[in-house]
Amino acid sequence: MATIPFVKMNGAGNDFVVVNALKTPFAPTEAQVRAIADRETGEGCDQLIALEPSDTADVFMRVWNADGGQVETCGNALRCVGWLMMQSTGQDRVTIDTLGGPTTAWSVPGRVGSGDPEGSTSAAQIKVDMGPPRLDWTQVPLAEEMDTRNIELQIGPIDDPVLHTPGAVSMGNPHVVFFMDHAPNDGFVRGSGSLIEHHPLFPEDVNVGFAHVVAPDRIRLRVWERGAGLTRACGTGACAALVATARRRLTGRHAAVEVDGGLLQIDWDEASDHVFMTGPVAVERTGTLTL
The missing domain is CATH 3.10.310.10 (Diaminopimelate Epimerase; Chain A, domain 1)
Structure with a gap:
């Protein structure tokens, strides 16, 4: 039975259990993810995050939703992981790869507004480059061709x-x-x-x-x-x-x-x-x- 340390974080209230898998592989089953995410019997979170080695970035971020399924990326988790990596490496800018593609995170001064959650780790904000939006119907993706400005739904x-x-x-x-x-x-x-x-x-x-x-x-x-x-x-x-x-x-x-x-x-x-x-x-x- 393995015991694995984690950090519980949130970005504007979107909360995560973050596991360091840079040296020790972490591959939970869907049932294990659901158990960890359960807010009554587990640790409770929207997403489970694993930090894995990357050949092309400072870290690879793997994301599981609370239902146990893997997903491509998570914007608020990118900011949390960016902060963790900057704290651990001393860098002021880090690159993070995901199944949805790579991004860059860095710290910026100031505040967005009064919506910072109580207990924020610092007055600085974390900024991430989310890349260009994918706007073609095949990129969303949709099952049939439509103008993505106003789809038929x-x-x-x-x-x-x-x-x-x-x-x-x-x-x-x-x-x-x-x-x-x-x-x-x-x-x-x-x-x-x-x-x-x-x-x-x-x-x-x-x-x-x-x-x-x-x-x-x-x-x-x-x-x-x-x-x-x-x-x-x-x-x-x-x-x-x-x-x-x-x-x-x-x-x-x-x-x-x-x-x-x-x-x-x-x-x-x-x-x-x-x-x-x-x-x-x-x-x-x-x-x-x-x-």
């Missing part, structure tokens, strides 16, 4: 839908973003999100965002995360929401995105086409896993 009756024609974006993982005139309650996010997550239009399932544009530079976002459910924050979801709203000219290319756990600053650079995310990280505790 709706929630509710055909003749009187509650929500319709959302945007679709991949930020290394698939997202659909519905546009709302208010922030929905928990019941609506759970009901609609679970309905759309496994819709046949999305062959790899999908993360479901509900975006309320408060101002041209501010978005209130709630997310039903693929394989994890209602989450306090979703970094790639915040990036997808900014891209989707900017493409519909509801916002500019820069906005503070308010999630349940705090604030994230999202910037879609016009020159490079890359999306940058800035936000806080927090270390909650350390412990050991027994597998």
Whole structure:
């Protein structure tokens, strides 16, 4: 029976159990991941993260959702892992590879806003280069060709839908973003999100965002995360929401995105086409896993 140390962290409330697998391989089964993620009987987390060796980056970040399935990447986890690697190496910038592709993380001064979680590890924010958004229907991916600015999808009756024609974006993982005139309650996010997550239009399932544009530079976002459910924050979801709203000219290319756990600053650079995310990280505790 193996005993493995971990660090419990969160990025704007999106929480992770992070395991150092740089020297000792870590390969949990789906059942073991679910047991670790269970908030009543396990450590409790949205995602389980393993730090693995990489030939092309400072570290490879492997991500499992709470349901036990591996996924491509996680934006808030990238910021947490970036902070950990900078602390351990003394570098002020690190590269992180994932199944969704590589990214770069670095520390920046200042605060996004008053949404920093209590117990943030420092006043500095961690910024990550999330790369360019994937906007073609084959890149999201969708099951059929559509304009990803406003795809043919709706929630509710055909003749009187509650929500319709959302945007679709991949930020290394698939997202659909519905546009709302208010922030929905928990019941609506759970009901609609679970309905759309496994819709046949999305062959790899999908993360479901509900975006309320408060101002041209501010978005209130709630997310039903693929394989994890209602989450306090979703970094790639915040990036997808900014891209989707900017493409519909509801916002500019820069906005503070308010999630349940705090604030994230999202910037879609016009020159490079890359999306940058800035936000806080927090270390909650350390412990050991027994597998």
